[in-house]
Amino acid sequence: MSEITKLTLVELTKKIKSKELSALEAANAYVSRIKKSKKLNTFVTETLDQALVSAKNIDDNNLKSGVLAGAPIAVKDLFCTKNVQTTASSKILKNFIPPYESTVTSKLWDSGAILLGKLNCDEFAMGSSNETSAYGNVINPYQESGENLVPGGSSGGCSSAVSANLTSSTVGTDTGGSIRQPASFTGIVGLKPTYGRCSRWGIVAFASSLDQAGPMTKDVSDSALMLDVISGYDEKDSTSANIEKGDFLNSLNKNIKGLKVGIPKEYIVDNMPKEIQTLWDKGIEWMKESGAIIKNISLPNTKYALPTYYIVAPAEASSNLSRYDGVKYGFRAPGKDLIEMYENTRAEGFGNEVKRRIMIGTYVLSSGYYDAYYLKAQQVRRLIKNDFDLAFKEVDTILTPTTPSSAFKIGDKTNDPISMYLNDVFTVPVNLAGLPAISIPAGFDDSGLPLGLQLIGKSFDEQTILNSAYALEEKISFKSKVIDWWI
Amino acid sequence: MDKKFDYFLEGKTGKWEVVIGLEVHAQITSNAKLFSSSSTKFGSNPNSQVSFVDAAMPGMLPVINKYCVEQAVKTGLGLKATINNFSKFDRKNYFYADLPQGYQISQFKFPIVGEGQIILDMPYGTKIAGIERLHLEQDAGKSLHDQDPSNSFVDLNRSGIALMEIVGKPDLRSPDEVAQYVKKLRSIMRYLNTCDGNMDEGSLRADVNVSVRKVGSSDLGTRCEIKNVNSIKFMQQAIEYEAKRQIEIIEEGGTIDQQTRLFDTKKIETRSMRSKEDAHDYRYFPDPDLLPLVLEQSFVDKIKNSLPEMPDEKKIRLMNDFDLSSYDASIVVSDRDISEYYEEVAKDSDYKLAANWMIVELFGVLNKEGKEIKDSPVSAKNLSKLINLIKNNTISGKIAKIVFEEMVKNNEDPEKIVNEKGMKQQSDPEELKKIIDTILKNNEDKVEQYKAGKDKLFGFFVGEVMKNTQGKGNPKLINDILKQQLK
Structure with missing residues (x-):
């Protein structure tokens, strides 16, 4: 049974299509493994019985035309799923059952995938360790000398679930690194597509100008397949791009001879562990061996990315989260009048990190501070984008580490938000510029913890970074070291 | 002109001039809301016209209704205003139970329409009142406080309906000018079919800004804003009360606090709602869910070419081509329904006689019966026939009046009445x-x-x-x- 859950999404769907494996067998394999893996706390909501019914229906009626037919998939609890509780890992949305399905997840089910349940994440996707979830922190399947580690965040339930083989693949969301950083912490592939590539309709919003859904998978081919399924223009999202859809899996190609790869000097940061630099150097060597041309580049405004992000994202979040007021749906704490009801509801309904960001966002948008913070941040954001535009005149892709460290222990950084925010230093600039980027597992540190490398691409050129990642993947030949210690 | 402007308020210290500027909120005539496809029909069951977007469900996104944009452009052209080919939507953030998103989508820095003007026909001559801007925004829902002893109810049918906020310059100097301004604005929008101008249903309401200054002074005094006044009579009463209140304070050595005030329609007085210090900080910022609104010039030109003849132009045509007096012409063009009725009567009879008959006889009857022209007991076709009977000497003017009285009773054909009652003129x-x-x-x-x-x-x-x-x-x-x- 456990061999089934180790299959990649491409392998699994092939076997189900050829009837080498029934959809029900696949679903059963995942269901029984999920049931044994409660310790990881990856799920907020499970839909296992329904998954088995759906799988049987696929077998009985031979519904195998969809590219994902019979693939059991759990999704981040930020995607609204029709008739299935959607919480954004917040108390304020406890028991909220959407009467609609997000565009991205509808595309999964339309392609024949089966919902296993909703995966834990940081509350409203605000966090880098999954410790801000109202439903408890997720545990990384990798341990350090028997101690539990964070799975990264905010898509920590996603990364842990893929790494621990509790889902065949998944979709997460990435606002400042929330797909790539957890992917790096758990030894899986995470792809943040170009802003506008996938519809945001039906995804609980964190920061609208940065949020983007993307695949988190066992390997590069799976990410290409998932991107084929979930991408595309959606007239219900005014910021989704009306451009031709890619054919990512079929176009996947290891040949990167002559590809120009940029190495930005600004990504060498203080106190970065030697192992990360070593891995980065290795990545450069691997790229060279594959025939790529390495170029040193400069992205001079990189140092402003993190402060810019922590103005823009909270500003948008403070407004996006105003709708959670206890009036219409979700959690309500009574009060003697409307104002008191608001105060009680939001005080009890939101966790500390969310409150912190709402306050920062409210502050930077308030009159008298708007120009100094929000407006300035938008101007700097433009400069950061210009850096990339300039760089991409010289190179086809940019190679960097995904994170400045490997997974850390639970509780290590919870009292130090700044050091927590520093986790996103390599991923945040990409969101600010709206670019696509992929993190692939590239090796282990001295403690045996996975580390990722990030490839950043030109706008809407996911194919180039997928191809580069595909080539790297072969060189790296990463092998999971997950040992099922929790079973 | 025989009359002179004479609206000055007598204070203890001399004569005062009142300075008034209006912010008119006009509901756009459209079947669907500004950012959703819900119906805008008035008077439906509470919460029966609410989409997921209108209720601000998690993950829902606004999509601009193109027709509402057309309507705003059309209105702008009718006000002889600059159309801004680039405009932006901003969020105006505040909490209220009938504002589901926790923000109103409006246009703050870049409105769709810039400066324009309205021509007012006053007894002392023509006056041009400036328009500062026109922008698009969403309406809020409605709170119902009188349905239950301990709870307030919310009806979201109005939530998200498209409004035009038309901001006038502080160019008005008397309650009569305000009345003329609102009537003319209403008339322009009714000619264009962009707002039905129905004040009873709240389709047209205004915030009235009032300040006072000594006659001869050219400085603007501190203003107070009287919120949400929904009839011309109330506007006039509110202005009169408010101006006198301000004069009294200043003459007693006080200063005016910049305030937002409410008009009590029962006591006919204004009351403070909040002072400048308590003013909301709306934390405006560009809505990241919407792209800037960019209008092709061809789109604007197409609308421009489809504009109907506007009241000012029509008035000039009637005076030049048919020798109508300025007074008569003003009346028959004052409203779209009246002007359409007039055209129908006049085109097959006589423009001058038609104007006389409508203004003297028909309006006399309508006033007496409290009816609008669209409910006229005499059809335009029959009135046209009656005028022709006078013109070709079949009956005299005096007999015509008797025939008209008959027509009012049951809209009978005047030719039939004349024949049946032997009222033909003795002309042998x-x-x-x-x-x-x-x-x-x-x-x-x-x-x-x-x-x-x-x-x-x-x-x-x-x-x-x-x-x-x-x-x-x-x-x-x-x-x-x-x-x-x-x-």
Whole structure:
């Protein structure tokens, strides 16, 4: 049974299509493994019985035309799923059952995938360790000398679930690194597509100008397949791009001879562990061996990315989260009048990190501070984008580490938000510029913890970074070291 | 002009001038809301016209309704205003139970329409009132506080309906000018079919800004804003009250606090709602869910070319081509329904007579019965026929009035009334001459006196002829023949 859950999404769907494996067998394999893996706390909501019914229906009626037919998939609890509780890992949305399905997840089910349940994440996707979830922190399947580690965040339930083989693949969301950083912490592939590539309709919003859904998978081919399924223009999202859809899996190609790869000097940061630099150097060597041309580049405004992000994202979040007021749906704490009801509801309904960001966002948008913070941040954001535009005149892709460290222990950084925010230093600039980027597992540190490398691409050129990642993947030949210690 | 502007308020220290500027909120005539496809029908069951977007469900996104954009552009063109090919939507953040998103989508820095003007016909001449801007925004829902002793209810049918906020310059100087301004604005929008102007249903309401200054001063005083006044009469009452209140404070050595005030329609007074210090900080920022609104010039030109004849142009045409007086022309163009009725009457009869008959006779009846022109008891077609009967001497003006009274009763065809009741004018000169000769013969004494210089007796002879013809004698012929015979 456990061999089934180790299959990649491409392998699994092939076997189900050829009837080498029934959809029900696949679903059963995942269901029984999920049931044994409660310790990881990856799920907020499970839909296992329904998954088995759906799988049987696929077998009985031979519904195998969809590219994902019979693939059991759990999704981040930020995607609204029709008739299935959607919480954004917040108390304020406890028991909220959407009467609609997000565009991205509808595309999964339309392609024949089966919902296993909703995966834990940081509350409203605000966090880098999954410790801000109202439903408890997720545990990384990798341990350090028997101690539990964070799975990264905010898509920590996603990364842990893929790494621990509790889902065949998944979709997460990435606002400042929330797909790539957890992917790096758990030894899986995470792809943040170009802003506008996938519809945001039906995804609980964190920061609208940065949020983007993307695949988190066992390997590069799976990410290409998932991107084929979930991408595309959606007239219900005014910021989704009306451009031709890619054919990512079929176009996947290891040949990167002559590809120009940029190495930005600004990504060498203080106190970065030697192992990360070593891995980065290795990545450069691997790229060279594959025939790529390495170029040193400069992205001079990189140092402003993190402060810019922590103005823009909270500003948008403070407004996006105003709708959670206890009036219409979700959690309500009574009060003697409307104002008191608001105060009680939001005080009890939101966790500390969310409150912190709402306050920062409210502050930077308030009159008298708007120009100094929000407006300035938008101007700097433009400069950061210009850096990339300039760089991409010289190179086809940019190679960097995904994170400045490997997974850390639970509780290590919870009292130090700044050091927590520093986790996103390599991923945040990409969101600010709206670019696509992929993190692939590239090796282990001295403690045996996975580390990722990030490839950043030109706008809407996911194919180039997928191809580069595909080539790297072969060189790296990463092998999971997950040992099922929790079973 | 025979009249001069004379609205000055007498204070203890001298004469004061009132300065008024209006912010009119006009509901756009559209079947669907500004960012959702919900119906905008008035008077439906509470919460029966609410989409997921209108209720601000998690993950829902606004998509601009193109028709509402067209309507705003059309209105802008009707106000002879600059159309901004680039505009932006901003979020205006505040909490209220009937504002589901926790923010209103509006246009703050970059409105869709810039400066324009409205021409007012005042007894003392033509006045041009400036328009500062016109922008698009969403309406809020409605809170119902009188349905339950301990709870307030919320109806979201209005939530998300498209409004135009039309900000006027502080160019108005009296309650009469305000009335003219609102009527003219309403008329323009009704000509364009961009707002039905129905103040009872809240389709048109205004925030009224009032300040006062000594006559001769050109500085603007501190203003107070009277919120949400929904009838012209209330606007006038509120202005009068507010101006006097301000004058009293200043004359007693006080200063005016910049305040937002409410108008109490029962007590006919304004009351403070909040002072400047308590003013909301709306934390405006560009809505990241929407792209900037970029209008192709061809889109604007197409609308421009489809504009109907506007009241000002129509008035000039009627004065030049049909010799209508400025007063008559103003009245028949004052409202779209009136002008359409007028055109229908006049096109097959006579423009001048049609104006007279509508203004004097028809409006007399409508006023008496409290009816609008669209409910007129006399159809335009029948009124047109009646005028033609006068024109071709079938009946006299005097008889026409009797026929008209009949028509009011059941909208009968005037030709039928004239025929059935034998009201045709006696226009046979031979017949009339016979009658006149008989009358002169029977009144020889009076003929003598007339010939001796008693001119007044001419009226007596006319009266006798009319009596003899039951009022149907052609007055002009009677005059001519009498004069002839009395020589």
